[in-house]
Amino acid sequence: MANQFDALLQENRSFPPSDDFRKQANVSDPDIYQKAAADREGYWAGWAKELDWEKPWDKVLEWEPPYAKWYVGGTLNASYNCLDRHLEERGDKTAIIWEGEPGEVRKFTYRQLHREVSKFANVLKSVGVVAGDRVAIYMPLIVEAAVAMLACARIGAVHSVVFGGFSAEALRDRIQDAQAKVLITATSGYRRGALVPLKKTADAAVAECPSIEKVIVAMRRSATEEADETVSMTDGRDLWYHDLMQSASDDCPPTWVDSEHMLFTLYTSGTTGKPKGIVHTTGGFLTVAYATCKWVFDLKPNDVYWCTADIGWVTGHSYVVYGPLANGATVVLYEGAPDWPKKDRFWELIEKHKVTIFYTAPTAIRAFMKWGEQLPQSRDLSSLRLLGSVGEPINPEAWIWYHKYIGNERCPIVDTWWQTETGGIMITPLPGITATKPGSATLPFPGIDAQILDEKGNAIEVGGGYLAITSPWPSMLRGIWGDPERYQQQYWSKWPGIYFTGDGAKRDEDGYFWLLGRVDDVMNVAGHRIGTMEVESALVDHQLVAEAACVGISHEIKGTAIAAFVIVKEAGRELATNDPAKFEQELKNHVAEKIGAIAKPEKILITADLPKTRSGKIMRRLLRDIAEGRALGDVTTLADPTVVASLKEKYEEEA
Numbered sequence: 001m002a003n004q005f006d007a008l009l010q011e012n013r014s015f016p017p018s019d020d021f022r023k024q025a026n027v028s029d030p031d032i033y034q035k036a037a038a039d040r041e042g043y044w045a046g047w048a049k050e051l052d053w054e055k056p057w058d059k060v061l062e063w064e065p066p067y068a069k070w071y072v073g074g075t076l077n078a079s080y081n082c083l084d085r086h087l088e089e090r091g092d093k094t095a096i097i098w099e100g101e102p103g104e105v106r107k108f109t110y111r112q113l114h115r116e117v118s119k120f121a122n123v124l125k126s127v128g129v130v131a132g133d134r135v136a137i138y139m140p141l142i143v144e145a146a147v148a149m150l151a152c153a154r155i156g157a158v159h160s161v162v163f164g165g166f167s168a169e170a171l172r173d174r175i176q177d178a179q180a181k182v183l184i185t186a187t188s189g190y191r192r193g194a195l196v197p198l199k200k201t202a203d204a205a206v207a208e209c210p211s212i213e214k215v216i217v218a219m220r221r222s223a224t225e226e227a228d229e230t231v232s233m234t235d236g237r238d239l240w241y242h243d244l245m246q247s248a249s250d251d252c253p254p255t256w257v258d259s260e261h262m263l264f265t266l267y268t269s270g271t272t273g274k275p276k277g278i279v280h281t282t283g284g285f286l287t288v289a290y291a292t293c294k295w296v297f298d299l300k301p302n303d304v305y306w307c308t309a310d311i312g313w314v315t316g317h318s319y320v321v322y323g324p325l326a327n328g329a330t331v332v333l334y335e336g337a338p339d340w341p342k343k344d345r346f347w348e349l350i351e352k353h354k355v356t357i358f359y360t361a362p363t364a365i366r367a368f369m370k371w372g373e374q375l376p377q378s379r380d381l382s383s384l385r386l387l388g389s390v391g392e393p394i395n396p397e398a399w400i401w402y403h404k405y406i407g408n409e410r411c412p413i414v415d416t417w418w419q420t421e422t423g424g425i426m427i428t429p430l431p432g433i434t435a436t437k438p439g440s441a442t443l444p445f446p447g448i449d450a451q452i453l454d455e456k457g458n459a460i461e462v463g464g465g466y467l468a469i470t471s472p473w474p475s476m477l478r479g480i481w482g483d484p485e486r487y488q489q490q491y492w493s494k495w496p497g498i499y500f501t502g503d504g505a506k507r508d509e510d511g512y513f514w515l516l517g518r519v520d521d522v523m524n525v526a527g528h529r530i531g532t533m534e535v536e537s538a539l540v541d542h543q544l545v546a547e548a549a550c551v552g553i554s555h556e557i558k559g560t561a562i563a564a565f566v567i568v569k570e571a572g573r574e575l576a577t578n579d580p581a582k583f584e585q586e587l588k589n590h591v592a593e594k595i596g597a598i599a600k601p602e603k604i605l606i607t608a609d610l611p612k613t614r615s616g617k618i619m620r621r622l623l624r625d626i627a628e629g630r631a632l633g634d635v636t637t638l639a640d641p642t643v644v645a646s647l648k649e650k651y652e653e654e655a
């Protein structure tokens, strides 16, 4: 990347908060870390008290590792906390500013959103959804998606949002695993000027989902109000969202649920082929989403807050819907791509809606860098006052560029580390307190015990190791849907009673955390988690593939891209040799069909053999070396070292 930042980077500069920012920040007391650590339960009780409870808890925490209960005996409702409690003071304030990709804008005040959610909650009741039922949501980023989530929460139903970019098979697997009763989808959504046919994909999935009783379909109208009428509706199963809403009452008192009542499940990739349904409960999740929004983003009622994540990811749960709305902020939702119709769409949105807080991913920032600073420079971004980053380590070059060209050297940057499992931000600067260093997520949020441990569980004060969380926190996952064994094994078996994150990290002399990436077989492609096994299973599913191995390789924009090594069956040899480009494309499309476009390998290498240890384990480290064109590491544990050499040659030939 450009060397223009070398000076800034070499100085190993840190960026302390400005006096102005410190003075107005929601939290500016540097002793808050000690105070929280001295009485962790009292501190987290303090946060929960900022929410509205129907009945207060009897006990803050019950901890029987690895099972935690927070705010035991308390009852509340998440949608009440996001909507009803704001009505008196700011009912006419804008809750959501939505912009569709074609450019249409819809605004909802808190009162209007409350009405929509209440009506849709009654719709859900009318089709037989009761508390505890799972409801799958497969939608584009339209207001109805947020309404659907909040309506589930209102009646105590458990939502399971599936990213709209996932394939029919991926949707089917998630619906089947959760045994969802109802699916909420939309006709389509806009992406780069084209309609993505969600309903069609949903139909293919639901054909194999006997648990689904009803499918509710929101109509995605175009900017000119034209209906997308390309879909077919199945009699007795499919219902129009707008029809049901028309006759629904807007009076739906919230169902008060236990603090530990399940709020949602969200599927994420792990080290095995099958994605796991991460379970989050109401009181603890909402408390952390609310608290981190307030302190990390310094969220105030007059902020216009935009997190670019899709609701299909955990970021869309904690930091598009629940956290900002629980704080009573104005949330921007944008349906489409950042480069449509032009590569300055995000800057245009910030200028137009006067966004004050902007939260996005390093992969997007690297794309913006490539498109050039002229684009943001020709827009008025002066409304911005804070920037955030999430999803993968942010490289210092991207950090500095973000700081300089988006934040105008004025806005603090919060690099936030967390996971689907943690429910909320765990390691992050506090913008009024923490001096930031480009590339470091800095320090654990007050009340969070994060440490670097070695294999045996010894703490490493300065240096590298595994990132662990050593005390329970309110928004920690409560389990994996239907698989308690795997919950125990995956997160709690490395060190008893300590949560293993799957990430490597190091700490510097100032105690700052620097994230180093996954230490398991999970890849982080453009901020999305994808298991190597998942992609390998998808490839092996192709009729001409005998064996496959995937590794993450570094990529200029995505951070990590997927390289796949494939052994072709006899029947496929001809196609693979005569037209390798066509064959590679066919395999990529197959993966997209099985999982979704985000899992497409960047590069597929056809090989006669794979490097394996004597015990038959694929040596991914070597594959990575080959795919990234590095000199080969130690090969003495290989069953047949020549396999590697020939692989490397082949790869170099292709490159």
Ligand code: WT7
Pocket (backbone or CB within 6 Å): 268, 313, 314, 315, 389, 390, 391, 392, 393, 394, 415, 416, 417, 418, 419, 420, 421, 441, 501, 502, 503, 515, 516, 517, 518, 524, 527, 528, 529
């Ligand atoms: C994995 C979790 C958390 C919301 C989005 C992803 C990586 C996430 C950072 C960061 C370095 C990060 C980790 C983590 N990650 N944020 N700021 N710096 N790495 O959620 O899909 O559950 O993925 O994303 O590797 O384990 P997720």
